[in-house]
Amino acid sequence: MKKLAIITTHPIQYHAPWFRLLAATGKVDLKVFYTWSQTEHGVVDRTFGQVIHWDVPLLDGYNYEFVRNVAKDPGSHHKAGIDCPGLIGAIETFNPDIVLVFGWNFKSHFQVMKYFKGRIPVWFRGDSTLLGEKRGIKRYFRRLSLRYVYRYIDKAFYVGSENKKYFKAHGLKEDQLVFAPHAVDNIRFFDSIEKDYHNKAQTWRKELGYGINDLVVLFAGKFENKKRPHFLVNIVKAVNEVRQQPIKLLLVGNGPQEDSLKTISENDRNIQFLPFQNQTMMPIIYRVGNVYCLPSQGPDETWGLGVNEAMASGRGVILSDKVGCGVDLIVVNENGYIFKDSEILKQKLIGLTMEKCKKLGASAQKDIKPWDFNVIVKSILESL
Template identity: 55%
Template sequence: MMKRLAIVITHPIQYYAPLFRLLAGEPDIEVKVFYTWSQAKEKVKDKTFGKDIQWDIPLLNGYNYEFVKNVSKSPGSNKWSGIENPELIKKIEEFRPGAILVFGWNMKSHFKVMKYFKGKVPVWFRGDSTLLDETKGLKTLARRLVLKYVYKNIDKAFYVGRESKKYYLAHGLKEAELVFAPHAIDNDRFIDSEGESDRLAKTWRKELGYKNEDTVILFAGKFEQKKNPLLLVNAIKSLQEKKKSNLKLLLLGNGPLEAEIEAEIKNCSYIKKLPFQNQSKMPVVYRVADIFCLPSKGPGETWGLAVNEAMACFKPVLVSDKVGCAPDLIENNNVGEIFESGNLEDLKIKLRDMCQTNLDLTGKNAKEIITEWNFNKISEAIKSELQK
């Protein structure tokens, strides 16, 4: 029997489009994706990057979708009033879904969908929030009460990892209401079985002036406080001052910390900075480096999908304990190291330790681990729930 699944999400995202295609390919599932940020149909205005982003990989082929008109006067996915779709509920009703999967609740229209359909159609939720940044106090208690109310409007939550599961349990959901659906990327695109990205990366690495004996650490992401790239800059500078080495740092991205970073690395020949690179280039970018580092201090580094990408490119990873994926992907897996967030000395120690190991072997372990975190498992989890 054909089951209909309505998916509510703000805009096309490279981390979800492959999943939608996979679900649409199931013979007994009819999928329709309702995009609620209609202004993002062609490109997304990313305030942190400070530019309009238009991905250079296809995100709208292979599945049924509709952009529902967003009437918000200040459209965007980062605030409650940024998503307002007066026609959304009616359009979902016309589709007659057997279940509704909502991505993100903290936008007016998304929460209205959850509240309206609760008790009428199974309402499912996908999010990757954690308790990693939670502090004690009245604000936390108040937020917990609000979130318990929010999650009373869903029937199931698809959690992405250990920290995500803890979050849902803390906000009133029961074990029976939780389904594991691992955070994933398009592993095949990053693994590059034909070796083209490897060849391009070797050429690019030479063009950047790196030698075979250099150990290149990569930071790729937004230059923002949350991701804390300046801590990594300071760690590399400190290690170089104490002992001249072949340790290099490659910073790739844009963002509000850009001027500060440029000032810090002005006289550091061993640190290079490159601008934002689009998605088709990222499998090459990771291969230029020897180690990928995500030194986030939060709040809000709920997972860190760049870690998945780096691991799929056979790269060892070094992350802070504020990165949501650390317990699932890195802890006890021999794929890299976890350091204490904000602790410069611990970051330096972990960097030195990693540089003294067999990075090729660690990278192979990383690739083997990440192949288990794939879209097929998310699809199977959703399909299993639909068939109940």
């Protein structure tokens, strides 16, 4: 049985379930090394402005170790935030056959890549894309520097089409690339008699003052610049000036733009806010809305896992063309829409009906089923 060491910053709900599945196969001796040791009992999320304690299990069912991080400003938000002098030694003690590194842009992660390259196979997982990349001298030098970085990996697990283009643009060959899709715990978002998500969502809608015929557009995420919640608020305001029945907008989350968003929305009865909701509440939240909208712009929305969650919850999605998952997940006019500019988004919202939302949602839930943790596990086992 081969031994696989995984290097990542901290436990999250998008990784822990497939770590557990991989370990449960009994076909690999797995150990996960977490390099942001300060997150062992909760993550200080600077954008949400609070300590996040996820309410789903993230540390059971697989072997792991938190490696001491000595960074003066610890975190996964900058290169120097992950500094683990004992990491390489801890990995060597485990004595793996292969090391899989999540993200190169942390001091200790890149050190692992450089140290083990040529000793054992170095695998890599990241989700960067070329979307939003601007032409010019900066792009030229960035391409050169990234080609240097990716010389230190033997195989990359790409999450989708845009991510694959990114790896190829930086020197990786087809035979170095393996598809291992970005996924969520689809089963947790599917409804059942026991979960009763639909009825719980209908109750919540009534508490928020929504009628049975109110069409609710949901935004769920951090209130920050890259996700453009202000843009969405202004679009909905403009759309409601011409729609016979106004659209309701529900924004769920927290972040640095919260106060300004509430200020520009305070006299608009069609716009409401809810604070950050933990994982067990999200399958209900998506069902409070009739359609999910992610208007992110720029290179930082490399995928958009909220889209997976919304689709698994039976909700169609409306995305900016700068959201990384769009080309893979969205079948335009069947499970969602993709817009390039504000005018296109306005027209989509003006023409949106409850019946269209139902059709989009039914297709979305069917289409997301293949994007599953089991596919990731299968790809790793086959690569072993």
